[in-house]
Amino acid sequence: MERLPKKNLTAKIIALIMAIILWVYVMNEQNPPVETNMEVPLEVRNLSTSAMASGIPEYVRVKVRGPRTIVIGLTHNDIKSYVDLRGLSDGPNTLKVNTAIPANMELVEVSPEKINFQLDTITSRxxxxxxxxxxxxxxxxxIxxxxxxxxxITVKGPSxxxxxxxxxxxxxDVSNQNKDFTVNVPLTIVDDKDKAVEGLTMAPGNASISVAITPMMSKKIVDVKPNVIGILAKGVVLNQINIKPEKVEISGESAAIAKxxxxxxxxxxxxxxxxxxVLEVKLQLKDGIASSKNSVSVALSIGKQGQ
Known part of the structure; x- marks a missing residue:
């Protein structure tokens, strides 16, 4: 078997090296490496359906370096940043942000590099x-x-x-209402100090409230007057009428009481x-008016005529 010709081998090797150097030079001149910053969504992986993570940012900033032609065509879909929550326990946690980038690219920086967050079990009551x-x-x-x-209502969220x-x-709002009404209003979840608690879901989120409006009640002390009819027996006269009590307290709608x-x-x-x-006589009460007494004692003093 003939040996490879060694003639001009050294020159050929030198020429190859020079060609490589020239190619690298040309590539660096025509397609130099550049850096770019991109804000990409932070994906949360392996979060249990019965758990909730709070404090995880929606986006992270990623800096990469690569050939200009590749960097120019780079999109948010080409870079994936994520945290893996598999196997974590409830409470405060810290995880490193993982980032996957295209080939021929170099990852320079991820900000934040680590995230602190709270993991809670989701319950309801x-x-x-x-x-x-x-x-x-x-x-x-x-009212x-x-x-x-x-x-x-049922409220759901971190314990x-x-x-x-x-x-x-x-x-x-009952402003200027003068009769019964029903209104559908949104609900706000609050703590024992009536401060709103965010981060929970509720079902339903609205409630139908019915309000019964009644006229304002007033009270008043008024005189009792006798309502006398008929004619006494022959030869007698009515000397005096005494009513006990002479006054009673009435209550009812403000407008009726005022009149x-x-x-x-x-x-x-x-x-x-x-x-x-002496007679026990009932009082005549108008509609919407009540009295502290329903009847009074009426004493009729009768005398002989001419005396």
Whole structure:
């Protein structure tokens, strides 16, 4: 077997080396390495469906270096940054950010390089709904009763946040309302100091609240007046009428009470009466008015005519 010719071998090797050097030189001149910064989404991998991670940023900044022709065509989809949460326990955790880049590229920097976050188990529980009333009804009105379409809602989220929750507040504006109404209002989850607790989900997020408006009640002391009808027996006269009590307390709608200065008894029939008598007589009360007493004692003093 003939040996490879050694003639001009050294010159050929030198020529090859020079060609490589020239190629590198040309490539560096025509397609030099450059750096670029890109903000890429931070992917969370292997997070359990029964867990929630808080404090993980949505994006990280990645600096890479590579040939200009490759860097120019680089997109966010070409770089993947992620953290792997497999096997972690509840509580504070720290993880390094992993980054995958295209071939022929060099990873220069990832910011942040590590992230600190909180991992919590997701649980749920029911909390009561409470109405927060703002404003005042129209003049003469008052809130009689508030009812809810449902007494509780289900709240879901990290156990650490759920432990702070006490109720769901529904803000109801009753300004200038003068009759019963129903309104659908959004709910706000709050703690024992009525501060909103963020980071939880609730179902449903709204509640139907019904408010019963009743006219404002007033009270007043008024005189009792006798309502006398009929004719006494022949030869006698009515000397005096004494009512006990002479005054009673009435209560009811403000407008009706304001128009009432006294209360009449039911008719007292004098027909056939010929001597002193004491009667228990009911009071005549208008609709919407109540009295501390429903009847009074009426004493009729009868005398002989001409005496």
């Amino acid at each position: 029911q909390i009561p709904i409470e109405a927060k009333v703002v404003g005042t009804p129209s003049e003469g009105g008052a 009689e009763k508030i009812t809810y379409s449902l007494p509780n 650490e946040l759920l432990n702070r929750v006490t109720k769901a507040v529904a803000t109801v 009432t200065d006294f209360i009449y008894t039911e008719p007292i029939n004098l027909t056939g009466i010929e001597k002193d008598i």
